[in-house]
Structure formats: structure tokens, C-alpha cells
Amino acid sequence: MTGKKYRKVESFVALSFCCMAALFGLFWLVFILGDVVVYGFSAINWELFTEDPAPPGMEGGGLRNAFVGQLLITFFATLIGVPIGILGGTFIAEYGRGGKLSTIVSMFSDIMVSVPSIVIGTFVYAILVIPFGHFNGWAGSVALAVIMIPVVLRTTEDMLKLIPWSLREAAFALGAPYYKVIIQVVYRGAATGILTGILLAIARVAGETAPLLFTSFNNSFYTTDMNEPMASLTVTIFQYAMGPFDDWHQMAWAASFVITFFILIVTVTCRALVKWKYGKN
């Protein structure tokens, strides 16, 4: 066999393997999403959003408690996690640029990304559940916030570093102090990118179950009190899917559909934002 022919065969084999691997992955993805859409969509109805769960074994009811709980927990997680993430990213990219402390913070943030979320759940359980003696919504928010921080921090850092240094110098040259340079010039230039990071972080925590299981746990009653145990979609899906009742399974499918759809929308929005902002170059 000549070298050229050999290379062609080699390339063909490699290509085939790649395609097969891709198809294999795609197959399961379509399978899962297909099921979620088929079972989930048919289980969606108006009561799902307006009514609270019926007592176990009884027909009817909805998941209002879980939708509201999920919203509240995610909202406060965002409120806690995003500012910390943005300030941390700003420190690394601006004030501490190139410094030792910056490197250390950056390294810890990288480690935090890869800490299993259940570990974060147990950690928050130890500091915010045990001392109060009961599960509560705040603990859930804090657990999710801890997961969000490194995501927001890393995107913020990357986006700030994309802003050319000369732009900062130009603002300094007009007599601006550093904090104004950051807020008025750098953040403005990086706004779309940072927003994308925030959305990605929200999408990332929207599907988390383990950290909530240890913190906000669950509540079959409707509550907006963050000091109480609080229902969330993911924990509800977990509980209902494991439960013995057929209509529980139905509702778990419906909740899965809603959450998948939500994450899909957020992710697509992020892609669109990135394409719109950075696609030109």
C-alpha cells in the first residue's frame, strides 16, 4: 500500500469512529428530550401552575408550591451569587491583575467549579440548616449561589480581559479614577458578555437537585417564607418520580418539561447574545 492510500484509509476509519460516537451521543439526547417532550407536554395543564399538591393518593392538584419555591430560591441565589461573582472577576481582571492574590482567587474559583454540587449541599447543610434546626429556603439559595459564583466570576474575568487596555488608559487620560473607568467604560463594553455569564449560571443551577435536597428540602404546602422548608421543581421531580402514584409520575414529567424548556430558552438566548455581540469578528 502506498503512503497516500494508507493515509486515506486511516482518515476514513477515524472519521467513521467520530461519526459513530457523535450519533451514539445524539441518539440518547434525542431519546431523552423526546420522552420529556412527549410525556411532559401532555401532562401540562393550567392547574399545574395554579394549584398546590393534593394529599398523597388523591387526584388533581398542581405544583404551584414548587414553581414559586424554585423561582424564589433561584432569584435570591442570583441576588447573592452574581454580585460576588462580578466583584471577584473584577478583582482578578482589574485591581489584582497579575498579582499573587489574583492567581489564588482564580485558582480557588477553578476548584469550586469542579466541586460536586452535593458537597456544596452538605456544606451549606452544616452551616445554615443544622444551626437553625430545620431546612429553609435561604440555605437553598446560598447553596445555589455558591455554585453560581465561580461561573459568573470566570465569565466576568474573561469578558473584562477582552476590553482593550488602551480603552482604560484613554479614560485615565481624561482624569477618571479607576472605579469610574471600570463602571463607566469597562463594564459597559463587557455588559453583554457578563449578562451571558449570569444567564449561564442561572441555567446551570436551575437543574440542580442534590444541593437543594440538603438545604431547602421540600414542602408540600405553598409558602413564600424563605425561613421555611421550600419546594423546588428538581426536588419535586426527584420525589414524585420515585413515588408510587401514577399522577405523581405525570407531574414529574410536566415539571421536567418545564425546567428543560426553561434551560433551553436561557441557553439559546445566551448563544444569540454572544453571536450578536461577538459574531462580527
Next chain:
Amino acid sequence: MEKIVIETKNLSFFYAEQGNKPSLKNISLQIIEKGVTALIGPSGCGKTTLLRCFNRMHDLYPGIRYEGEIIFDGKNMLSSNTDLIDLRSRVGMVFQKPTAFPMSIFDNVAYGLKLKGESNKSEIADIVEQSLKNAALWDEVEDKLNASAYALSGGQQQRLVIARAMAVNPEIILFDEPTSALDPISTGKIEELIAEIKKDITIIIVTHNMQQAARISDHTGFVMLGEMVEYGKTEKIFTNPREKITEDYITGRFG
């Protein structure tokens, strides 16, 4: 009698990374008020370094060191009690690449005014309009002041940056190779603009383009290896330089 606006006395400058090796050595020169002073010299000789002393831009970076004096308005601007924010509003700067901010055309020009604490809306609008007119950009942007500055071409952005620098009414504007990233037509416009504003503002411009220095400047300084080899009237430098090496550089024998 010509008035001196900036005078350097034995100015030396050290970058943090360069240790005790000066990047500028004992530079003494007098910048005449109004008009254009050009700094020329081979790349890496210290033109930018010298220019950035005049608004103390170097102070952004830790570990740098000046020696000697720069007298501005009767005081040594290198002294530690100089108010840098005030200094930078009196000595503006325009960079090599256009540095339009990610905001509207109007906000770009108004930026320095707002920094200075100007809050009167109609006053700001008047100054923005006047600055854009002075920068010969008004006709092109009059009806899209709220559009992003990045919608403008490179040459327009550079004139926008000049308008922004002029809006705070500085006494001096420093230009660091302002046309090296521009096409010949945009370059011509910037040169015309400089010829216009030099009537009111002292201009110090770094350029590696000798024809440009000859065309637009009244005084020229030739820098080499961190030293001011020769400084004087542009006419004299270009027709009858004192130093052999200046003549060699100007006639393109090296560089």
C-alpha cells in the same frame, strides 16, 4: 517673545522592568506655547515614553521612577502633591488606535465634562456640539449623536477622540502616532484638524513619519536611545541640522 508652556530639566525615566537602565536620559527641552512640537526618532527610542511623562500616564504602573523636573505652570509636575486628575484634564491625550468608548457618540464627547462635574444638560450639549465642530466631525454625526461610537469609521473615531479630548478645554494635547492606523485620506483630515486646533492648544505629537513632522510641526525633537539628540525649529532640523546623525535619520539613511 514665545511663551514656554512645559520645560523639562534633566528628565530621566525608568520603567520597573528595566531596573536602573534609564529609558529617557537627561532630557532638557522647552515646549513653546501653541503650535505643534513633533517628536521623531527610530522605533523604540523613547518617544512614547517621553510623551507619557507629560500627563504622568506612567504613574498607572507601579515601580516606575522619574528623575529631574517637568515644569508646568510654574510648578514641577513630577512632585508628589500634583493632582493627577486635574493635570490630566489640562493635558489631554490621543492614542495610536482610536479609543472610542462603548457608548454613544454624544456620551463619548461628554465623558470628560461629566467627570469634571459638569451637570448642566444644555451646557454639555453646547460644548459637545462645539467640540465636534472643532474636530470637523459635526456634519457627519449631527443626526446620529445617539448612535454607538463604533458605528463610525476608524478615521471618524479618531476625530471623535480628538473632540472628546478638546471638550474639557485642555491647554495641551498629546498625540501618540495618531494617524499610523489610518488611511491617507483620514490622515489628511487629522493633519488639517491639528493645523486648526494648534492656534489655541499646544500640541505635542509623536510620529515616525518624517514627512508628517515636516508638514505639521513648528518645532521638532529628534530622539535616539532615550536621548534628545537635537531640538529646534522644524525648518532648521529638516534643512540644516546641527548633528550629523539627525541628518542621516532625516534623509532616511537609517531608521
